[in-house]
Amino acid sequence: MPKTIILIPSRMSASRLPGKPLLKINNLPIISHVFNKAKKTNIGRVVVCAEDNEILKEVERNGGEAVLTSNKHKSGSDRILEGFKKLGIDNADYILNLQGDEPNIDENDIKNLNNFMINNNSDIGTLATKIRNDAMLSNKNVVKVALKEKLSSENFPFALNFTRQDLSNKYKNIYHHIGIYIYKVNILEKFVNFDQTKNEVEYRLEQLRALDNGIKINVALAKSSPIGIDTKEDYLALKKIMEYKL
Numbered sequence: 001m002p003k004t005i006i007l008i009p010s011r012m013s014a015s016r017l018p019g020k021p022l023l024k025i026n027n028l029p030i031i032s033h034v035f036n037k038a039k040k041t042n043i044g045r046v047v048v049c050a051e052d053n054e055i056l057k058e059v060e061r062n063g064g065e066a067v068l069t070s071n072k073h074k075s076g077s078d079r080i081l082e083g084f085k086k087l088g089i090d091n092a093d094y095i096l097n098l099q100g101d102e103p104n105i106d107e108n109d110i111k112n113l114n115n116f117m118i119n120n121n122s123d124i125g126t127l128a129t130k131i132r133n134d135a136m137l138s139n140k141n142v143v144k145v146a147l148k149e150k151l152s153s154e155n156f157p158f159a160l161n162f163t164r165q166d167l168s169n170k171y172k173n174i175y176h177h178i179g180i181y182i183y184k185v186n187i188l189e190k191f192v193n194f195d196q197t198k199n200e201v202e203y204r205l206e207q208l209r210a211l212d213n214g215i216k217i218n219v220a221l222a223k224s225s226p227i228g229i230d231t232k233e234d235y236l237a238l239k240k241i242m243e244y245k246l
Contacts, residue, residue: 094117141164147171
């Protein structure tokens with residue numbers, strides 16, 4: 001059975017909300033919530049790839065595993081590859097890159113993506129969910145993925161394009177992209193060594209580098225869309241949801 005390791009890139013210096021990995025919900029840092037969610041999947045070993053000692057110490061204090069990585073990385077993909085190499089793992093087939101700021105992601109969606117990857121022997125996989133309203137199509141903060149066919153719980157189609165624009169006049173099947181990725185180990189190494197492409201830089205979407213270099217990305221349907229924490233308002237809204245008690 002192919003093995004997957006879950007790596008969670010994390011850094012304190014997010015431009016819009018510095019220090020967010022250590023902001024607390026129910027007295028537990030956001031990064032530890034994500035770590036615990038990953039552990040619940042029972043997919044495999046989970047490690048936080050931290051840019052800062054504060055994150056590493058807090059993860060370990062809360063029973064998690066972390067490895068310290070460089071502060072020079074331009075992306076989470078670079079960070080997790082360094083973390084993977086520092087850990088000296090030689091028996092993993094897949095690396096799952098889980099966002100460190102989405103503590104309410106559904107663990108069943110993560111497990112489903114991993115299963116699709118293994119069953120289809122895919123190079124890169126990610127998640128998407130249905131567009132809830134037309135306003136999302138024109139919202140440039142919402143990343144969309146265009147697919148060849150309609151997405152269902154039974155299929156794992158290839159992505160045609162990723163965009164921040166409203167391209168509903170060009171593509172028939174457009175979904176809300178969720179920023180979780182799973183790579184074959186050798187594909188992640190290849191991907192990180194490619195130069196940034198014109199599309200990636202122009203549209204600020206790292207996944208376009210893969211498509212521009214002929215690497216296919218499969219997409220699985222997520223049942224729910226996690227709330228990403230990019231601003232203080234996001235944090236307070238999610239904190240209220242997660243701390244609400246009946």
